[in-house]
Amino acid sequence: MEIKYYIGLAVALFCIGVAGVLTRRNAIIIFMCIELMLNAVNVLLVAFSKMHALSALGKAMPSVVSDGQLFVFFIMVVAAAEVSVGLAIIVMMYRNVHAVDVNFLNRLKN
Amino acid sequence: MSITEILFWFLTAMALGSAIMVITSRSPVHSVLWLIVTFFAISGHYIMMNAQFLAIVNIIVYAGAIMVLFLFVVMLMNLNAESEPQKNRMLQFAGLLAGGCLFLVILASLMKATETSSMVQLGSGNEGLIKNLGKALFNDYVIPFEISSVLFLSAMIGAVLIGKKEKAEHDGN
Amino acid sequence: MNNVLQLVWLIPVLPLLGFLINGLGRKHLSKGLSGLIGSGTVLGSLVISILVFLSVKNGNTPVIHYFDFINAGSLKIGFDFQVDQLSSLFLLIITGVGFLIHVYSTSYMHEEEPKDFAKYFAYLNLFVFSMLLLVMGANYVIMFIGWEGVGLCSYLLIGFWFRNNNYNNAAKKAFVMNRIGDLGFLLAVFWLINKTGTTDFQGVFAGISKLTTTDITGITLLLFVGATGKSAQIPLYTWLPDAMAGPTPVSALIHAATMVTAGIYMIARSNILYSMAPVTQAVVAIVGLSTAILAATIALRQNDIKKVLAYSTVSQLGYMFLGLGVGAYTGAVFHVMTHAFFKALLFLGAGSVIHAMSGEQDMRNMGGLKKYMGITHLTFLLGCLAIAGMPPFAGFFSKDEILAAVYAKNPVLWGIGVAGAMMTAFYMFRLYAMTFLGKFRGTHEQEHHLHESPMAITIPLMVLTLLSVVGGWVGIPEALMKGGHHFAEFLAPVFAQSDAITVKHTMTHSTEYMLMIVSVSLALVTLVYAWMKFSKYEKTDKEETGIGKVLENKWYVDELYQTMITRPIQFMSKYFNEVLERKGIDGFVNGVGKAVNYGSRQVRLLQSGQVGAYVLLMVLGILVLFIIQLFL
Numbered sequence: 014m015e016i017k018y019y020i021g022l023a024v025a026l027f028c029i030g031v032a033g034v035l036t037r038r039n040a041i042i043i044f045m046c047i048e049l050m051l052n053a054v055n056v057l058l059v060a061f062s063k064m065h066a067l068s069a070l071g072k073a074m075p076s077v078v079s080d081g082q083l084f085v086f087f088i089m090v091v092a093a094a095e096v097s098v099g100l101a102i103i104v105m106m107y108r109n110v111h112a113v114d115v116n117f118l119n120r121l122k123n
Numbered sequence: 124m125s126i127t128e129i130l131f132w133f134l135t136a137m138a139l140g141s142a143i144m145v146i147t148s149r150s151p152v153h154s155v156l157w158l159i160v161t162f163f164a165i166s167g168h169y170i171m172m173n174a175q176f177l178a179i180v181n182i183i184v185y186a187g188a189i190m191v192l193f194l195f196v197v198m199l200m201n202l203n204a205e206s207e208p209q210k211n212r213m214l215q216f217a218g219l220l221a222g223g224c225l226f227l228v229i230l231a232s233l234m235k236a237t238e239t240s241s242m243v244q245l246g247s248g249n250e251g252l253i254k255n256l257g258k259a260l261f262n263d264y265v266i267p268f269e270i271s272s273v274l275f276l277s278a279m280i281g282a283v284l285i286g287k288k289e290k291a292e293h294d295g296n
Numbered sequence: 297m298n299n300v301l302q303l304v305w306l307i308p309v310l311p312l313l314g315f316l317i318n319g320l321g322r323k324h325l326s327k328g329l330s331g332l333i334g335s336g337t338v339l340g341s342l343v344i345s346i347l348v349f350l351s352v353k354n355g356n357t358p359v360i361h362y363f364d365f366i367n368a369g370s371l372k373i374g375f376d377f378q379v380d381q382l383s384s385l386f387l388l389i390i391t392g393v394g395f396l397i398h399v400y401s402t403s404y405m406h407e408e409e410p411k412d413f414a415k416y417f418a419y420l421n422l423f424v425f426s427m428l429l430l431v432m433g434a435n436y437v438i439m440f441i442g443w444e445g446v447g448l449c450s451y452l453l454i455g456f457w458f459r460n461n462n463y464n465n466a467a468k469k470a471f472v473m474n475r476i477g478d479l480g481f482l483l484a485v486f487w488l489i490n491k492t493g494t495t496d497f498q499g500v501f502a503g504i505s506k507l508t509t510t511d512i513t514g515i516t517l518l519l520f521v522g523a524t525g526k527s528a529q530i531p532l533y534t535w536l537p538d539a540m541a542g543p544t545p546v547s548a549l550i551h552a553a554t555m556v557t558a559g560i561y562m563i564a565r566s567n568i569l570y571s572m573a574p575v576t577q578a579v580v581a582i583v584g585l586s587t588a589i590l591a592a593t594i595a596l597r598q599n600d601i602k603k604v605l606a607y608s609t610v611s612q613l614g615y616m617f618l619g620l621g622v623g624a625y626t627g628a629v630f631h632v633m634t635h636a637f638f639k640a641l642l643f644l645g646a647g648s649v650i651h652a653m654s655g656e657q658d659m660r661n662m663g664g665l666k667k668y669m670g671i672t673h674l675t676f677l678l679g680c681l682a683i684a685g686m687p688p689f690a691g692f693f694s695k696d697e698i699l700a701a702v703y704a705k706n707p708v709l710w711g712i713g714v715a716g717a718m719m720t721a722f723y724m725f726r727l728y729a730m731t732f733l734g735k736f737r738g739t740h741e742q743e744h745h746l747h748e749s750p751m752a753i754t755i756p757l758m759v760l761t762l763l764s765v766v767g768g769w770v771g772i773p774e775a776l777m778k779g780g781h782h783f784a785e786f787l788a789p790v791f792a793q794s795d796a797i798t799v800k801h802t803m804t805h806s807t808e809y810m811l812m813i814v815s816v817s818l819a820l821v822t823l824v825y826a827w828m829k830f831s832k833y834e835k836t837d838k839e840e841t842g843i844g845k846v847l848e849n850k851w852y853v854d855e856l857y858q859t860m861i862t863r864p865i866q867f868m869s870k871y872f873n874e875v876l877e878r879k880g881i882d883g884f885v886n887g888v889g890k891a892v893n894y895g896s897r898q899v900r901l902l903q904s905g906q907v908g909a910y911v912l913l914m915v916l917g918i919l920v921l922f923i924i925q926l927f928l
Contacts, residue, residue, distance in 0.1 A: 016238075016242070021233070022139070022168075028222045030146075033146030033222075035915060036214075036215045038908065041196060042146070045154060045155065045158050048158065048189070049142055052161070052181075056168060060243055062174075063173075064242070066250055067242055082250070082256060083264055087267060098281045098285070100193070103196065104199070116907065221919065228919060
């Protein structure tokens, strides 16, 4: 498979995520869209690592091959941590304003 | 069209379609479920690229743990389609347009890029196996690995601290 | 005697000390104490001045360097004092007359509050300090410090009774007029620095060959502009009559005896420059003569006793400039000295009269004071004789010397000068007769109050009278007494350089006799005429008509200045204020403020506080960055 299709897939997923962040007001869904964007990046990383693996076939394996996949692993680690804290914040927010609408988070303005 | 290509396009369509369903469905519960489908499609892609470890982790951590957490929160708050806040039409349209533009711009830049036709190794290669990744992780990346454990610890403490019910200040509310 | 020269710095410092003590402690000092400090410091200066004078007489004329005042690049201006014949003479006049007037003031100003009394003496001391600095400075810059200082003190003292707005206006007028002149002085100094690189008198006069004729003419003309401001010559003389708003001793000290002679001193000091610029000399002579005549005509019809004296001062200053213009520097300085004596005397006498009349200054309400004020009357009469140029009083010798020099230069100018001298005799004896002769024309209450003034007033009068009588004897012309002109001999070194280049007009002694006789007899005739006419003066309500009215209104010069200069300037200021300032500059400044205000009000809407909007903007920003990075 050519790399451009993977790039296209990742970009499409990423942009869907961006559009979701922009169009929805529900904090939880915005959060999920962010997860979507992170996964788009993950796909891209794995695809590139495999591309390098192919081009390095028969030679000494370059470190970028496993590095790419390890990056995905660390991104997942961070994402998990982020989700736990982020959801705690959303719960907190819901407890205070009884809504998950991000537009209620405008107290800085006043 | 070979079987891998058919599989690739099927998984791609599945991922994109369910991703669009995530952002369009009115009920948050449906969104969560559609997101799980997306993750499964992505895991399928990982398997195609023989990144077995990531595929499994993706399903266990994302689809399993994280999305269950989401689902849990959504249900805890009793959110449904009726309570879903509606956004200003104009802003919605603007957001969609911005996302689309971003997509087009990056695609257009992709058209100009060179070597976009390099092939991706599918179905073979053993660097994505648990054995090899484990070696790399515990040889080259042992320090970041340990640090990430600290990160988890702090995230846990943070989540507990934030989620804890405050006593004195909010009694009145 | 050289030790005396080490004390020279004390001469100006003592009055400065008096100024500081009186000025700073004016709320705590009693009247007696502040008067004592004021007079005492000037007396100290007088004593040192006399010692310095004697030392100079023996031939010590050093330039004493104290410290570097300005030291920038090649320009070095030291804080130097010049001790020579001219400055030591002026020192004597300033401290001598100044001391007498300080003593006089202790009595004259006695009705003031202690605070104001001390303030008055502080100003007076500051004035003496500035004047001494002016005279002693060994370069034009130090002279300029004093020059500005006396202008400031003049302003302060004219406006001493600042609660009266007219007085304030008079003070402002004096200050502004002086400033106009000062600008000329300053420009001349700059010109000098530019051409010769020094402002020291000795340096400039030694390096005079470096200057072209144009330079000298320009510099001297600009210096003369400064002199017209300070010494009240056409066209800047109008401040001096108005300056009579100040207390009378101030008029005597500043506006008759000392400050107004600063211009004469400056030109006498720069005599070499002037001698080398015939054009300027002609200008000086003409301006001096026309001022003398103009002021004399105005004095003929003034009724305010101090105004008459003020115009008389302007007129006499005109004579001095006439003398300078024809190269009779000695005569001019001689006249400065004698004039200081008799004009101070006349002013103080007038002050004594005003004091007795409880502040009345209009001569039409006086008359017959002879029998109430014996000493004042006698001293005043002698002063009038002196200023009218009657021999053997001081005015005769000095005025005669100037007129003789004028005659040698141009008989026509002499004729006009003699006409002026006649007018002097006329208005002075009109003043005398209206004040002291005839019968009293004031109110009954005033008559009841009439009294001779106390000792502090009469003693200075008597001393000045003595000086007015004998002061001229130091300069008896050759024609009358061989070797009688000690004054000229004394000053000769100062004017030696210019005497060498001016063409000497020699006159036979018979011509001089003739001139003296003509001028004295003409003055005597007018004197007697005025005496006869005004000793039986009766108050009338008849309005003056014709030329008399014009004279009474001072040739309408004030009104002319008002329409020619003040009005257009005020109109322009008004225009600039209303259009350029309010609409232009304010409009621009306020416009900027308004634009920023409006702009921020609009931009503020971007900060909606809505997370969605922020994210949208962020994405758009990323989009723009992408486009720029990838496609441009």
